[in-house]
Amino acid sequence: MSNPHGNGDAFIVTYHLHLEPGIDVDQFARNICLEQTVELSDDLIVEDSIRDRVVGKILSIQSRSRHIYELKIAYQWQVAGHELPQLLNVLFGNISLKHGIKWVDFEGQSPVLPGPKFGLEGLRKAVQAWNRPLVCTALKPMGSSPNVLAEMAYHLALGGLDIIKDDHGLANQPFAPFEERVRQVQAAVLKANRETGGNTLYFPNFVPQLDDFSEQLALCRQLGIRGLLVSPFLVGLDMIRALRAKGEFILMAHPALSGGYFGHPHHGIEPGLLLGKWFRLMGADASIYPNVGGRFIFDLDTCQAINRGCRESLSHILPAFPVPAGGMSLQQIPQMRRLYGDDMIILIGSGLFREDPNLLQAARKFRLAVENPL
Known part of the structure; x- marks a missing residue:
């Protein structure tokens, strides 16, 4: 320019x-x-x-x-x-x-705003999923042991989910320390993939103190982790750029702590810019946002603007996945597909647990809901 x-x-x-x-x-x-x-x-x-x-x-x-x-x-x-x-x-x-x-x-264009490393096509290739939305859930609740979380992940991966991420509240707490949790959950997901021939990915919640950054990143690298969940406003916006510069991990951005920018209609930052275009420019391959009809405040126009920010043409910048979330259910999937198309990751957490206490069956229902044509 x-x-x-x-x-x-x-x-x-x-x-x-x-x-x-x-x-x-x-x-x-x-x-x-x-x-x-x-x-x-x-x-x-x-x-x-x-x-x-x-x-x-x-x-x-x-x-x-x-x-x-x-x-x-x-x-x-x-x-x-x-x-x-x-x-x-x-x-x-x-x-x-x-x-x-x-x-x-x-x-504007700058090396400091490189855009996603993997983007839509790279993430689809990683999970071998085409022509449908990707399906994702979150391991929860906080307070669960690594063994319990790994068992959940195993059944969810057997059911065919594309991505299993940590809940963004899982960090390095004593009841589920980062290393122990990530080792056990990654092993469980890989075991399920071997049994099914599937390609489920596990994204640990990566919110280290700066003192622990290198150690936690090295662990993820050692375990063959392919992607990370990162909350830019918790760890610092430059963390996304720094991780993107390494080019090793698929990056899913979480909006925690960003809500203060959206609370006033006449001041702050437009959500479509921040959670859509800006997170994408910094290097996020996918951006989670609170979808309309859930438990948060965004309306349909705002959600559509976030989707545009993630996917609109931006010179050499790859498109990113929008990730509607925040109290979604399987029953809302057809509406989301009509509104946003199939280039999205549908994140359902509590709604999936409520759908069926048997997580294997719940995951299969989720996967089936996006494989059926509208």
């Missing part, structure tokens, strides 16, 4: 501004450009090169309705240093502490 205001490359950020009566939108927009870079008022910038090359440039301000505007700003990549933490700082750092600013879109 060519920089519209000088030499080098630029990225473009779009905001929706919801302003109180009497606020001058042009000055408000200019203040964002200053706040996100130099943190000085215009009169204190003495070097023209800083004003021209560092401060963001307003590309457009369009009125959407009374007191609501769409603002596009271009920044040169040098202000972000091609580093993800600083890029996020420029995009929504200080202004996240203000009011009436919603980050709604981003355009």
